Amino acid sequence: MQKIQQQILELRKKLHYHNRRYYVDDAPEISDYEYDQLYKELQALEAGHPELITPDSPTQRVGDKPAGQFLTVPHAKPMLSLENTYSEGELRDFEARIKKLLPGEDLEYVVELKIDGVGISVVYENGLMARGVTRGDGFSGEEITQNIRAIRSIPLSVDSADPAAGAFEVRGEVYIHRKEFERINLEREENGEAAFANPRNAAAGSLRLLDSRVTASRNLRAFFYYADFPPEAGITTQDQALAKLDALGFKTNPNRARCRDMEEVLAFIRHWEGKRDGLDYDVDGMVVKVNRLDLRERLGSTSKSPRWAVAFKYPAQQAATRIKDIVVQVGRTGTLTPVAELEPVFLSGSTISRATLHNEEEVARKDIRVGDHVFIEKGGEIIPKVIKVILEKRTGEELLFQFPAECPECGASTYKPEGEVARRCSNSACPAQLKERLRHFASRAAMDIDHLGPSIIDKLVDAGMVRDAADLYSLDYQRVASFDLMGEKSARNLGEAMEKSKGAGLKRLIFSLGIRFVGARAAEILSEHFDSMDKLAEAREEDLESIHEIGPKIARSVVLFFRQEENLKVISKLKEAGIRMEAVKQERGQLPLKGKQFVLTGTLSSMTRNEAKEKLARLGGRVMSSVTAKTDFLVCGEEPGSKLKKARELNVRALEEKELLEMIGEALS
Numbered sequence: 001m002q003k004i005q006q007q008i009l010e011l012r013k014k015l016h017y018h019n020r021r022y023y024v025d026d027a028p029e030i031s032d033y034e035y036d037q038l039y040k041e042l043q044a045l046e047a048g049h050p051e052l053i054t055p056d057s058p059t060q061r062v063g064d065k066p067a068g069q070f071l072t073v074p075h076a077k078p079m080l081s082l083e084n085t086y087s088e089g090e091l092r093d094f095e096a097r098i099k100k101l102l103p104g105e106d107l108e109y110v111v112e113l114k115i116d117g118v119g120i121s122v123v124y125e126n127g128l129m130a131r132g133v134t135r136g137d138g139f140s141g142e143e144i145t146q147n148i149r150a151i152r153s154i155p156l157s158v159d160s161a162d163p164a165a166g167a168f169e170v171r172g173e174v175y176i177h178r179k180e181f182e183r184i185n186l187e188r189e190e191n192g193e194a195a196f197a198n199p200r201n202a203a204a205g206s207l208r209l210l211d212s213r214v215t216a217s218r219n220l221r222a223f224f225y226y227a228d229f230p231p232e233a234g235i236t237t238q239d240q241a242l243a244k245l246d247a248l249g250f251k252t253n254p255n256r257a258r259c260r261d262m263e264e265v266l267a268f269i270r271h272w273e274g275k276r277d278g279l280d281y282d283v284d285g286m287v288v289k290v291n292r293l294d295l296r297e298r299l300g301s302t303s304k305s306p307r308w309a310v311a312f313k314y315p316a317q318q319a320a321t322r323i324k325d326i327v328v329q330v331g332r333t334g335t336l337t338p339v340a341e342l343e344p345v346f347l348s349g350s351t352i353s354r355a356t357l358h359n360e361e362e363v364a365r366k367d368i369r370v371g372d373h374v375f376i377e378k379g380g381e382i383i384p385k386v387i388k389v390i391l392e393k394r395t396g397e398e399l400l401f402q403f404p405a406e407c408p409e410c411g412a413s414t415y416k417p418e419g420e421v422a423r424r425c426s427n428s429a430c431p432a433q434l435k436e437r438l439r440h441f442a443s444r445a446a447m448d449i450d451h452l453g454p455s456i457i458d459k460l461v462d463a464g465m466v467r468d469a470a471d472l473y474s475l476d477y478q479r480v481a482s483f484d485l486m487g488e489k490s491a492r493n494l495g496e497a498m499e500k501s502k503g504a505g506l507k508r509l510i511f512s513l514g515i516r517f518v519g520a521r522a523a524e525i526l527s528e529h530f531d532s533m534d535k536l537a538e539a540r541e542e543d544l545e546s547i548h549e550i551g552p553k554i555a556r557s558v559v560l561f562f563r564q565e566e567n568l569k570v571i572s573k574l575k576e577a578g579i580r581m582e583a584v585k586q587e588r589g590q591l592p593l594k595g596k597q598f599v600l601t602g603t604l605s606s607m608t609r610n611e612a613k614e615k616l617a618r619l620g621g622r623v624m625s626s627v628t629a630k631t632d633f634l635v636c637g638e639e640p641g642s643k644l645k646k647a648r649e650l651n652v653r654a655l656e657e658k659e660l661l662e663m664i665g666e667a668l669s
């Protein structure tokens with residue numbers, strides 16, 4: 001027993017260390033695979049000895065139960081907001097005010113980047129993370145400890161032998177990398193959800209999710225800039241506080257400077273003005289703080305802000321340019337998006353020649369006309385947007401933008417579905433839509449077809465050789481080889497890639513079909529539940545809805561998709577071409593619980609629901625969310641709900657937890 005405890009402690013230490021190397025220091029020493037192996041080893045040991053699990057174990061970061069709601073709790077000390085300044089003159093005024101209040105004192109400043117994220121406060125007690133709260137209105141915030149725990153760069157515990165570790169509060173900014181922001185938005189688009197406007201909104205939304213598992217999947221990060229250490233820690237300056245935070249395993253922003261006077265502060269601020277665009281995250285200014293804590297104490301604060309710190313905001317990244325034309329782009333689902341073509345202008349690190357105008361209403365609301373001079377802005381988004389028209393520059397020559405009544409690509413009529421802002425092309429054979437659909441079909445997360453890039457897709461569609469995805473599998477490669485810039489070798493490569501993609505598997509195939517609201521994750525779940533395309537095509541709405549994680553919106557969309565003659569035709573053509581339509585499950589035939597449907601209710605004592613689900617799935621069983629006539633077993637934990645009643649009505653066999661364990665045990669033996 002002692003040996004196991006020792007093993008567990010060593011594994012945790014290793015995992016803590018490597019977690020820190022990865023998330024805090026950005027300098028991993030082992031591969032993800034090796035990390036996973038250590039993690040699994042720990043998980044297995046803890047599963048055998050649940051009494052040895054401690055709250056700061058790396059396995060305990062993410063809870064498996066969503067929170068009901070967040071409680072509002074007061075901050076021990078208010079999280080005041082900083083006064084903003086916008087010019088060097090205002091910063092000099094700030095210094096003058098301080099000097100008046102502290103005559104004869106030697107002043108020193110620390111300047112830090114102002115991260116554009118969401119403020120949080122985290123309290124540690126006896127070395128363990130005790131509570132995490134959002135900034136809220138500065139006086140109280142929402143308690144989101146479970147979600148703070150899910151951020152891997154924030155330590156669950158600190159060295160309790162450190163004199164600073166008794167009880168302390170740290171404050172920081174939760175943010176999201178721009179790349180991650182793009183990934184999340186892409187996923188949301190696939191799922192038919194609204195995109196986040198910028199990385200800050202994405203971070204804020206992710207922090208306030210009730211399910212910390214989803215928060216964990218968002219790869220949030222945090223920089224810490226404040227700590228209220230106990231006097232025993234002997235910290236007397238901001239500088240030392242940041243160094244102590246580093247030493248305890250918190251991530252602080254490395255781009256900071258200790259400055260002896262305001263001239264040095266200004267030089268550092270100027271230095272970062274252009275450089276901040278090169279970072280992976282958004283920075284909206286700088287924070288200047290008095291370094292010595294005793295001086296801060298003497299300066300105190302007004303009712304709104306501390307007197308010892310100030311924020312400097314860089315001017316918004318806007319530029320003026322002219323709209324040469326407004327064109328309309330057609331997306332995969334036929335959505336028409338107006339796009340402004342601009343006179344090229346340099347803005348935050350790149351030359352901009354296009355800006356999105358979102359939709360018809362937006363163009364009308366901002367009264368944007370062809371020929372207008374406009375301000376454009378680049379936020380966290382990749383595509384800049386038009387902020388407003390410079391009316392003083394209007395000459396009267398500008399042209400009102402008429403949203404086309406017909407699709408600019410195929411000439412078909414357009415329509416606006418009720419409740420949506422976007423206009424759509426009504427022609428499902430629209431070549432622009434077809435091109436977008438084929439791009440999706442070939443993309444990495446879908447069929448992952450090398451050598452089938454956008455330009456070759458354009459050529460195939462324009463030549464009339466491809467009318468749907470299935471046509472890609474019966475190409476005339478001699479003709480393909482004759483295309484500009486193709487040649488025989490490229491055509492052969494494409495042929496081989498197409499051949500290879502036939503075995504991509506059911507999960508990818510489902511995703512590649514572009515069924516509305518069915519993203520990569522939903523496709524994975526569907527392929528797990530329906531072993532083949534045929535079974536999925538026959539699924540009824542209620543079958544789909546009974547699957548955990550599949551909501552009514554997806555269920556309805558899947559059923560509608562398989563009701564359309566054209567879609568069925570494409571699928572049968574794909575089948576004829578030899579595309580694999582079945583899920584590959586190893587030795588599925590021999591799995592002891594194959595095809596058995598389970599529903600779980602109440603609280604299990606020996607494992608979480610997720611663990612039960614995983615165990616059953618490994619044995620071939622399926623866990624559904626509601627009891628139907630097809631359910632084989634209802635597993636009842638403590639306090640089973642209405643499902644038990646339903647199971648009795650439908651004559652579904654109810655299992656006690658003990659019986660479930662026996663069943664799993666038998667299946668394993």
Ligand SMILES: [Zn+2]
Pocket residue numbers: 330407408409410411412425426427430431432433
């Ligand atoms: Zn069209």
